[in-house]
Amino acid sequence: MSASRSRHHLTIADKNRLRRHHQQHPELTQEQLREWAYATFGQWVARSTVGHIVRAPEEVCANPEATRFQSGRYPDMEQELYTLIVARATQLGVDLKRMDNSGGVLSDSELWTKANEILKRTRGSQESVSVAWVHRFKKRHGLHRSQLKRAAAEAATVQTVAEQTIEEQATVGDNRIATDAETTEPARKRAASVTATATSNRSHFVSSDDILLLTYVLAIKPWTFPYVMDGWQQVTEKLRGEESFRLDKTAGACQARLNLLLHHLKAGNMTALRKSGTEEEFDRKGALVAxxxxxxxxYENAQKGKDNPSVVAVDSVSYARQDTAATNTALPDLAQERERMAQRRLELMERKMERELAAQKRHSEEQVARLEKLHYEQQKVQQEQHAQLLATIQQQQAMMFDLIESLVPVPNQNQEQAQA
Structure with a gap:
């Protein structure tokens, strides 16, 4: 087998099938199991991966189509919620992977409500989940819109390739079996290329996407809904109906994007608002965000005014005039804001350079002081060593003098010995 083949990930159900096949045929090697996996699932996996799979115990997951087991913060609640989704799909008689298009139990608002109901019943009123949790739950269980679209595209591609293969085999006789085998690999490559093209959409907002989002937000006004996420769900459905909008975004993601744009506008971060777009799109987006x-x-002031009778209402004519004035003054204000931001950045760069120079000066002074201290300590050590060496030399000299005196004879004793 060629080592350059691309590797893929098996689902939990495929891994369990591979484990059961290994238990039924323990004499098979990892290479033989690898070939069986390719013949069964149409995907090449590494021999080391096959070894890890067959040595691990069988996995039990609510979503057997997932490639790995992911446990959330509330696994019991997620298991019950996923069981409820499967039961709803069975009751409606539709495929679970296609319920997103039918608008059934897979809407974000209903999933969020059901999840909190289960938590309140099982863990009390203290526990709850956010709208972002719904997005992660659908990701973990293969129910996200992008995953459903990818699965549908792969299924359609496999069906198309199978029909093409059947037609090719029907037109060729028994004497062309070898030729049919050679055409199977190009068909598989075509399927992979079609699947890659279907899943190569962008994942980040650009200025044109922001303009579409802001346009539908102004038209629908989701903040006026009793339940805000219902309004954002309508905004998301409108965006998905636009051919130029190619992002797979949920209602929570669209709401988070608007909050980010409002935060940039409030903070005066025009550089972030200008990203991924032309100057015309930037000006249009700035006016829409404003x-x-x-x-x-x-709307918030109007809601507060219901409890405060002293608030004076403003008629629609004044609103229209203010809108026109805001639109006319938006472009000059943006130009002045850009100039002010450029001046501010220049001042910040100068301050940063001054701080860096001061830090370098302090560092050099610290280095000089450290070197002077080290030099002083070395001199002190050398002086101590010199004093010790001098004392040792003096002791040795004294010992030599004592030895010499002990060896030299006394003169009186020599004379007495001579007379004797």
């Missing part, structure tokens, strides 16, 4: 912020603020 209009959204204005309408949201007016």
């Amino acid at each position: 209009e959204v912020a204005k309408q949201m603020e007016e």
Whole structure:
């Protein structure tokens, strides 16, 4: 087998099938199991991966189509919620992987409500999940819109390739079996290329996407809904109906994107607003973001005014005039804002350079002081060593003098010996 073949990930159900096949045929090698997996699942896996799979115990997961087991914060609640989804799909008589298009139990608002109901019943009113949790739950269980689209595209591609293969085999006689075997590999490559093309959409917002989002937000005004996520769900459905909008975004992701744009506008971060777009798109997006912020603020003030009778209402004519004035002054204000931001960045760069120079100066002074201290300590050690060496030399000299005196004879004793 060629080592350059691309590797793929098996689902939990495929891994369990591979384990059962290994238990039934323990004499098979890893290479033989690898070939069986390719013949059964149509995917090449590494021999080491096959070894890890067959040595691991059988996995039990609510979503057997997942490639790995993922446990959330509330596994019992997720198991019950997924069982409820499967039961709803069985009751409606539709494929679970196609329920997103039919608008059944897979809507974000209903999933969020059901999850909190289960948590309240099992763990009390203290526990709850957010809308972002719904997005992660659908990702973990293969129910996200992008995963459903990818699965549908792969299924359609496999069916198309199978039909083409059957037609090719029907037109060729028994004497062309070898030729049919050679055409199977190109058909598989065509399927992979079609699947890759179907899943190569962008995943980040650009200015054109922001303009579409802001346009539908101004038209629908999701903040006026009793349940805000219902309004954002309508915004998401409108965006998915646009051919130019190629992002797979949920209602929570669209809401988070708007909050980010409003935060950039409030902080004066025009560089972030200008990303991924032309100057015309930037100007248009800035005007739309300002209009959204204005309408949201007016709605909040109106809600507060219901409890405060002293608030004076403003008629629609004044609103129209203010909108026109805001649109006319948006471009000059943006130009002044850009100039101010450029000046601010220049000042920040100068301050940063001054801080860096001061830090370098402090560092050099610390280095000089450290070197002087080290030099002083070395001199002190050398002086101590010199004093010790001098004392040792003096001791040795004294010992030599004592030895010499002990060896030299006394003169009186020599004279007495001579007379004797």
